[in-house]
Amino acid sequence: MAEIICVIGNKGGTGKTTLSHMLCQGLGLLNQRSVCVLTDIGREPLDPEGRRYLTADARSRDALAKVVDKIRGLNKWMGVIDGGANRSEMDRHLYGLAHLVLLPFRDSHEDIRTVQQDLETFPRALAIPTQWPTNPWAREAADKLIESQLGHYRNRILEPVFAISSSKLLLQKRIPDSLPSPLSNACRRVAAPVLDILRIDHEDVDSDVDEAMEHDPAPVRGRADAETTLGTAH
Ligand SMILES: Nc1ncnc2c1ncn2[C@@H]1O[C@H](COP(=O)(O)OP(=O)(O)OP(=O)(O)O)[C@@H](O)[C@H]1O
Ligand SMILES: [Mg+2]
Numbered sequence: 001m002a003e004i005i006c007v008i009g010n011k012g013g014t015g016k017t018t019l020s021h022m023l024c025q026g027l028g029l030l031n032q033r034s035v036c037v038l039t040d041i042g043r044e045p046l047d048p049e050g051r052r053y054l055t056a057d058a059r060s061r062d063a064l065a066k067v068v069d070k071i072r073g074l075n076k077w078m079g080v081i082d083g084g085a086n087r088s089e090m091d092r093h094l095y096g097l098a099h100l101v102l103l104p105f106r107d108s109h110e111d112i113r114t115v116q117q118d119l120e121t122f123p124r125a126l127a128i129p130t131q132w133p134t135n136p137w138a139r140e141a142a143d144k145l146i147e148s149q150l151g152h153y154r155n156r157i158l159e160p161v162f163a164i165s166s167s168k169l170l171l172q173k174r175i176p177d178s179l180p181s182p183l184s185n186a187c188r189r190v191a192a193p194v195l196d197i198l199r200i201d202h203e204d205v206d207s208d209v210d211e212a213m214e215h216d217p218a219p220v221r222g223r224a225d226a227e228t229t230l231g232t233a234h
Contacts, residue, residue, distance in 0.1 A: 002077045003198055004068065006098035008125075011114040012085030015104040015130035017043070019161060019190065020082035021051075021170040026191025028052020029184055030202040033077045035230065037067055039094070040084035047174045053080075056230050068097055070230055091122075100197060101125035104161075107132065107142035112149045119153050126197075127153065132160035161190055 005023070007016045017040070024036040034053045038045055045057040056071075058064035058081070071079035081094055095101055103125050105115035115127050129146065133139045142160075150157060166183040169175055185205075192205040 002071045002074050002079060003100065003200075004071065004079045004081065004098045005100045005102065005194065006081045006083060006094040007102045007104065008083035008091040008094050008122075009103045009105065009115065009118050010086060010088060010091065011105070011111055014085075014106055014111055014115075015161070016084075017082050017171060018167050019102065019104050019128065019130055020080045021046075022161065022167060022187045022190045023194060024053035024078075024080050025051060025170060025179075025184070026187035026189070027078060027080075027195070029188050030191050030195065030205070032191070032195065032200065032202065033074075035067075035071055035077065035079050037064075037071075037079055037081040039064060039081060039090065042084065044173065046171070050175050050177060051170075054230060067230065091118075095122050095125065100194065102158075102194075103127045104130040106130060107145055109145075109149075112145065116150065116153070119150075119156060126156050126158055128158040129160035131163045134162050158193060162186065 007020045007023075009016060020036050024034045027034040029052055035056050036046075036053055037056045037058050039058050041059045046055050048055045056067045056079075058067040064081075068079065068081075071077055081098070083091055083094055101122055101124060103115050103118045103122070105111040105127055107129065119125060119127055127150070129142070133142050146157060147154075164183060164186050166180045167186070169179060169183065170187075188205040192202060195202045
């Protein structure tokens, strides 16, 4: 059985797309096969070349149904569906499809107000702080904001994804031949807790980074099969 993960939320610019791609890259680095699914009609599909995951274009309802169907038929794969802002009905649809639902939010009052509503609307969803400040003082303030505004939901808030400027490399149409190690490590740290929630075994993310892996992106195992299966959805 494949797992379907949705990254949704009503507010724009919270980091849904970045998180979806970091998660997929991290899953790949932890030897888990995944497909990052584009649903945002305002965005262009990204080239899968060099990534540790596949990409699928599901910008129409029809294509989404086909892609989800195909992913479900791929044993032990994961589909990570990147939502889009201001699409309440689509968010509800994706929520209904998913085993795990993630709601990214940044450390702003507006993000926090919106994620509060989304946590109410989607009772199974988990919120995940993104672009979280790394400066100790800013981080303390941001953590306090969570405690004061979202304390009630503390059991549904995952560890933060810290701001990392190289994350934008994953949103390039074609990624560079090699990615910086801090980005790969950040991607692993995003993926590991998700695998833990889904009770899927994985290697320890704190183990020493295998330098060879950084410079020699191995093809996704079983990629050819999945590409054939997902082919019509591209
Ligand atoms: N962890 C991060 N570190 C640094 N920058 C980030 C991080 N996550 C997101 N960003 C930046 O924040 C901006 C918005 O991110 P992104 O496009 O992923 O949000 P989104 O929720 O998908 O937006 P939309 O609602 O338009 O789909 C981008 O410029 C992105 O590079
Ligand atoms: Mg987006």
